[in-house]
Amino acid sequence: MAEELALYRRWRPKRFSEVVGQDLVVATLKRAVAQGQLHHAYLFAGQRGIGKTTLARLLARAANCLAPEDGEPCNRCPNCTRILSGQSLDVVEIDGASHRGIDQVRQLREEVAFLPAGARYKVYIIDEVHMLTPEAFNALLKTLEEPPPHVLFLFATTEPHKVPPTVLSRCQAFWLQPIPEDLIAAKITEIAQAEGFALAPGAAEVLAQRSGGSLRDALVLLEQLGRTGPLTPERIEAYLGLPSRAQVDRFLDALVAKNADEALATVEELARRGQDLALFAEELLGRARDRAVAGEQEFLSLLGGLLALRTELPRSFSRRLRLELFVLEHCGLPKTPRRARAETASPASLPEAPKEDLSPAITAEPRAAISEEPGDNESNRGEAREVWEEVLRAAWEARADLGVFLAPAQWAYTDGILRVTLPPGFRYHYESLQEKEVRQALEEVARRFFDPLLAVEVGYAGNEGGGRLSLEEAARLLAEKLEGEIISLS
């Protein structure tokens, strides 16, 4: 970790003018230094990595500098150089999060009475000040109530609401904002050039987006990835375990084009790679918003649905199923329902059915024995596919989830029995088709297409668990029985 921060340390601003994205705070501090009107205590609040301790250290130097230039520390005088090298006895840094911090605050009470050793101000920088114990706060408060004129307190905190109001009220507080992405990207580009890191187009922007306004996080990423190869948007996203921008865009474009096949294929791909679908939903919403704002009107209509999806997905029992349902709600049924199956189940590639074979709906003339099995002849298979498409469409209309559960299935109809088989990896779909209401709906739909229909058999081609329910499945069934809901599974 220390090594990964090397870049951040090397590029830590030495002058206020080098601080990125905190112009207002910087202007106020420089003015106070230049006019010799410093408060006794300052508090810098805000998220990590946006420059709180950097500002505190700059102010410690500027306040003690023998030749400040327009409020900036000169970094050359004895006071500046001593503080820069960490050798000044007059600048004490205390980590509020450590036990040592508490001792130091106690010690501080005795020390503050003494004049600085060589500088103008005795400066106490207390990082994560909200972590101080109540005793330490009390000790601090006593000195804050009647601060000697030669003492300067500089506090930093990520959680200002945990700082006692009695302390807050004695500070000039600055609420630092996350650093804007474009400023982070520009700084990243500048540093990468100076350090000789290969930065592909768009990489600085992706780093900036992913750093959440923290320049430190962006620089740590730059260093970690820059050492091992050229920085590309894809490498950064893969490193962070995020779906790629290309995947997100492909999915959104598919939604807009009402192309269920393409969207479901992306879901399949994400699930196969074990990617976090809740994170994907988060990315979808952010990206759709960006594209809508950028003037792509068609994305506006997606925002409401994506917002609901992002809220619901983390709580959904099967995130994949919820995402698939979302696709179907937006796009309707896929045109090629066999696709999901072909990818996960039998690798035997089946020839595409010739388009001219496609006849109108087969409902009027049910077949005695048809299936998608490879053993059948070519025209039979084309016809079979048409039948199944009709079945899926009817299933979707009867019950949206029935359509989802059936979409990846293989099927065969012989001797009056419809056999529906879920390929490996679709155990949840299989289990769901066993449920009474779903099962009834399936039989009702099947009866409209297959005559005679003596039975519908639902099978599962996977063998994991040997038929025993997984913890998830058992919990789900139990929750349903009790009409309850699953709070957590661990």
Ligand SMILES: [Zn+2]
């Ligand atoms: Zn100086």
